[in-house]
Amino acid sequence: MITHIESSLREAQVALDNFLQNKGAIQNVAKAAELMIQAFENKSRVFACGNGGSMCDAMHFAEELTGRYRLDRPALPALAISDASHMSCVGNDLGYEQVFSRYLEAHGRPGDCLLAITTSGTSKNVIRAVHAAKALNMKVIALTGERNPELEALSDVYVCIPGGNFADRVQELHIKVLHILIELIERHFFPENYAST
Numbered sequence: 001m002i003t004h005i006e007s008s009l010r011e012a013q014v015a016l017d018n019f020l021q022n023k024g025a026i027q028n029v030a031k032a033a034e035l036m037i038q039a040f041e042n043k044s045r046v047f048a049c050g051n052g053g054s055m056c057d058a059m060h061f062a063e064e065l066t067g068r069y070r071l072d073r074p075a076l077p078a079l080a081i082s083d084a085s086h087m088s089c090v091g092n093d094l095g096y097e098q099v100f101s102r103y104l105e106a107h108g109r110p111g112d113c114l115l116a117i118t119t120s121g122t123s124k125n126v127i128r129a130v131h132a133a134k135a136l137n138m139k140v141i142a143l144t145g146e147r148n149p150e151l152e153a154l155s156d157v158y159v160c161i162p163g164g165n166f167a168d169r170v171q172e173l174h175i176k177v178l179h180i181l182i183e184l185i186e187r188h189f190f191p192e193n194y195a196s197t
Contacts, residue, residue, distance in 0.1 A: 012172055015163045019173055028159045029177055032141045033184035039113040040076055049081040049100040049129050050117030053171050058117055061178045069182050071193040100129035110137035119167040121148035130154045145170030
């Protein structure tokens with residue numbers, strides 16, 4: 001058991017080291033933060049969506065912005081597309097592929113931003129949400145673990161971070177990216193919170 005724990009941690013360390021060496025991905029994380037900052041500066045909102053663990057990440061990302069991350073500060077307008085009644089209604093009546101796009105059709109506005117999270121890069125409902133966002137003149141940031149040329153072409157910023165053979169390593173890197181994005185946003189709007197760091 002100890003051997004497996006150590007092996008798992010080393011595997012995670014290799015994935016993180018590979019990410020650190022991926023200068024293009026790191027630059028794209030910075031570009032993603034800039035797009036979100038621009039949206040907030042323009043009184044627009046950031047939506048986030050994903051399936052399974054990626055939905056949990058989308059929810060975590062949004063609540064850290066509307067609630068509290070490291071220190072007290074005013075709330076920022078971020079929303080995860082995760083309303084259970086909406087998801088069950090649209091999934092039942094229109095199909096699960098439309099659960100995110102339909103929400104954006106109702107609530108998205110030009111200047112808003114969509115953070116589309118998919119470890120595989122191929123989630124049909126996420127890609128459909130990206131199409132809906134582009135039709136609404138929203139900015140799109142895709143966060144993936146596998147490269148998908150279709151999704152990359154649709155995105156304003158494409159952050160692809162391969163984590164290894166399984167989605168859990170990708171998700172571990174994704175949560176690091178999400179925390180970094182939140183910190184960069186906070187550092188921009190509330191620099192006094194980071195004056196001593």
